[in-house]
Amino acid sequence: MTTLSDENQGRPPRQRPTMRDVAALAGVGIKTVSRVINDEPGVTPATAERVHAAARALSFRPDLTAGTLRRSDRRSRSLGLILASVDNPFCAAVHRAVEDVAALRGVAVFSASIDEDPERERDLVAAFTSRRVDGLIMTAASTDHSYLRNEQESGTPIILVDRPPQGLEVDSVVVDNAEGARQATAHLIRHGHRRIAYLGDLSRIATARLRHAGFLAAALEAGIPTDQLRAIDDLHSEDAAEAAALRLLDGPEPPTALFASQNLVTIGTIRALRARGVQHTVALVGFDDFELADLLEPAVTVIAQDPARMGALAAEQVFARIDGGHLPVCRTVVPTRLIERGSGEIRPPATDWTP
Missing domain, CATH: 1.10.287 (Helix Hairpins)
Structure with a gap:
């Protein structure tokens, strides 16, 4: 830390x-x-x-909870949790961990999805702070978080989880996205692949940009020419990822390995591989683990994050601020880990293999 x-x-x-x-x-x-x-x-x-x-x-906002939720300590006994999408397995794990920590203190958690919409993010911040939540935990879609400064200076603790703050000094709980992506790509390279394709999330999201940078860094370290690489960004659903992967697999000189940079993108990619019957011949590494990844055939090699740990740390940090300390801003980096299960260890055809 x-x-x-x-x-x-x-x-x-x-x-x-x-x-x-x-x-x-x-x-x-x-x-x-x-x-x-x-x-x-x-x-x-x-x-x-x-x-x-x-x-x-x-910058006045009406106190919608005045006279009902306020106690003598002027706390509402509630947190606001703003996530990319509550139905995403990663976000769901963060959500549950925050709830578990909050429940021990008798604190309610109000959560909502921003669907990667910065305007919706601002609206939700306004809605939660109008209800005088004691703290905010956010996975932000916006690229400038300075609009939160009024809330910060008014004493609302703000913790960013998964994505780093931009334009504002606040606590954050993140992973080293670039290093995780570099490790995933290097793993494929060590197994002989040079025609590797990257399938990325929305390029305006900081974590997606960092993962793309890690992919390119590993290729550069291995001396792989850029014309042997393929990259498709701005995929944010299983269907979009599946369509993109099919284009790659059906194109000239298809990749021998794929790196999918987000769990929903990985699922769409798996569907494409199975649609073409090449799941046993084209290697795949995904960023983020997901349910049943170990039961597929082949089982899916992933760079695993620990969203439950991230959520718990974010909740503990927001309560540390609520409890009163004028603490220095804290950036916590939670390690990722490579889990080898089979899909990422498939070697390319002999004609493409590089020792």
Whole structure:
């Protein structure tokens, strides 16, 4: 575990703006602000606009839980968990681990999927923070997280899991994606492959870019010419991955090995291999383990992450911040591991084999 200093962490959190603050800035009474916030009648359009302008200037968000969930310690006993997609096995494992840690403290976890949509991500952050969750754990789709600074400075602990922060110093729990991808590709190279294809997730996702970079780094280290490599990015579903893999397998000089950089991409790739009947002759390594991977024939070689460990560490870190410390920003790197099961150890045809 490594830590990074952050000047913001040494300062006490800024108090959240209140309705009283909005009223003072807008030059109206608190009851007027309440009517505007709750869309009640009896306020002129001009006055309502002044109130909205003041709320925007102060980054004010109404406390939807006031009077119900608040306790004497001003905690809501809840966390917000924002994931790429709750039905993805990786995200599901993170989700369960966060819930398990939170349950020990009697804390509820509210979760939602962003479906790789940065605008939806921002909407969910607003929805959760309006309900005054005590902390946020996020797998973010956005490429600039500086919009979270107001929440951070207001005292909401924010932990990014799986994907690194960009534009903001916050805690994170990640894996070394580039090294894991390099290890996967080097494994295929050691088994004699040079015509290797990479099937990647959305290129705007940081982890996908890092895995692509690791793939290229391993090929460069082995002296493989770039014209022997194939790469298809921006695949984010089983169907898209299957179609891409079929194009590669049906094309001229098809690859002798495939590296699938995400669990759903791996599943789509397996379907393509089976559709062409080459699952025993074309090697495959996937990034992320998945259920039943060890029961397929051949069983699937993977670079395995530990999403349950990542979720647990993220939850423990958010509670450490909730409990009060002005701690330095922490970046935790969870190791990956290569699991050899058979598909990644298939050698190329003798004419293509490189000792």
